[in-house]
Amino acid sequence: MSTLPRRLHSPAQAIAAAHEIAEAIAALAADPLLNRELPRRQAQLLSDSGITAIGVPAALGGLGASVETIVETVRIISRADGGVGQLLQIHNVMLRGVLSGYPDEVRDGVVSDVLAGKRLGNALAEVGGKNKFALKTRVERRADGKLILNGSKFYSTGAYLAEWISLTAASDDGGAGVLLQRDTPGLTLVDDWDAFGQNNSVSGTVIFDNIELDERYLLRRQGPMKRTGLTFPQILHAAIDTGIAAGALQAGIDYLNQHARPWVESEVERASDEPHIIRQIGEYAVALRAAESLLRDAARTFDAHEREPDNKALEDELILSVATARAHADGASLKISSDIFSLLGASSSLSKWNLDRFWRNARVHTTHDPIRWRLHHVGNYYLNGIDPGEYTAILNAKQKAGASR
Incomplete structure (x- = not known):
């Protein structure tokens, strides 16, 4: 007999729940x-935690959690x-789209x-086209008036274990969003x-084979995308990389304290007392x-922007601050997860320790x-002095030109 997930009533409870299941994950x-x-x-732990x-x-x-709280839970789990x-x-990200x-x-x-x-997964990107927005997945109206979906997607994060899959498709009327339940025929x-x-x-493949759509679950794009339309997935990507960086540093510290031997020239009893290692850990921590x-x-800044959505200066600052966070998270995750092996010694590369998982995740x-x-x-x-943006501008240009048809 299944039980309902825990109901969380405050940001503090949400953060505590994320920390709790992060240990098991x-x-x-x-x-x-x-x-x-x-x-x-792991997916069930996410759901059961609330x-x-x-x-x-x-x-x-x-809960109606703020962006700050959602970002923090993603960082902790990552x-x-x-x-x-x-x-x-x-x-x-997909839930936010459904709500709006x-x-x-x-x-x-x-x-x-x-x-x-x-849970929700996505089916947005495709392979084989000129770029990620060259969609071959299409919605077409059959002679009997029914809407039919055909095509396939890759990089469909979470879809294999999700109840709902949110996807994008081309059509004669331009781009469209579609929601499908996982047991949909086809x-x-x-x-x-x-x-x-x-x-x-x-993040594997999803295939659509002559799926007959319920029109209530098809969303035609109305007007151009917001300039900040991709900022929410972007900040959560930054949270993932920041989390990977933190996990790599802690795993390296644990290995130094429990398994590493000091270098012969150091004249110290423990690797963690070696001054060059101390300095380097300080650099990673910074x-x-x-x-x-x-x-x-x-x-x-994101939460402030949501309180003042028409504030142009705040919109600019949001895009700049998310881009800055992404750039630093990218660098920190790659540097720490890769370079820390130089402190741990050759034995740390043995498969039994599985320490390369952080670099593999960060690199991908x-x-x-x-x-x-x-x-x-x-x-x-x-x-x-050019207004900062994201590739929403490219999407809007393609939509206007009919490129997604």
């Missing part, structure tokens, strides 16, 4: 024998396992499932995510603290959205 992540197992236990429901508005029975953190990240776009009856049905512990979820990192994001501080600042996750373009927007703002 970290223990699973540390076991190299589980590297290729589907993260069913943190997958904190983004539901209070008026609909949820410290334990970056792949599981990405499951939580995409769930929150679909009819009330559709929204309320999905919210009811979320409050019962069900929908196939494939467990074929086989990267060297972020294994637990289960990089991590900077990333965490910038992430908190960006999250608070940081390819998601090139930091060079976040830096471009920041640089263009400071150098040329």
Whole structure:
């Protein structure tokens, strides 16, 4: 007999719940024998803890958590396992879309499932086209008037273990969003995510084969996307990388204290007393603290922007602060997770320790959205006075030109 997830009543409870399950998730992540197992236990821990429901508005029975609280839960879980953190990240992103776009009856049905512990996944990106927005997945109206969906997606984070899949498709009327329940006839979820990192994001293939759509679950794009339309997924990606950096540093410190031997020239009894190691750990900690501080600042700016959505200066600052947090999180996660092996010694590379999981996760996750373009927007703002943006501008241009048809 299944039980309902814990109901969380405050931000403090949400943060505490994330810390509590992070311990169990970290223990699973540390076991190299589980590297290729589907993260069913981890996903269930997310649901049972109640943190997958904190983004539901209070008026609909949820916590109505701030962006700052949601960001912090994703960071905490990613410290334990970056792949599981990405499951939580995409769930929150897709939930936000459902809350803001679909009819009330559709929204309320999905919210009811979320409050019962069900999760959302995505099916947005495709492979094989000129770029990620060259969509071959299409919605077409059949002669009998029914809407039919055909195509496939890859990088479908969380979809394999989700109750609801949110996707994008092209049509003769432009781009469209679609919600599908996992048991929809014609929908196939494939467990074929086989990267060297972020294994637990289960970002594999979803196939749509002549799916007959309920029009209530199809959302036509109305007007251009907001300039900050991608800022929410961006800040949660920064939370993932910041969490990975923290997990890598703590795992390295634990290994230094429990297993590492001091270098012969150091004339100290413990590796943790070696001055060069102390200094280097300090450098890593400074990089991590900077990333965490910038992430908190960006999250608070996000919440301020939501209180004043028409404040142009605040909108600019939001985009700049999220780009800055992403850039620092990217650098900290890659540097710490890779470079720390230089302090731990050759034995730390043995598979039994599974310490490379942090680097593998960081290296794969940081390819998601090139930091060079976040830096471009920041640089263009400071150098040329160009309003900072994201690739929402590209999406809007393609939509206007009919490129998604």
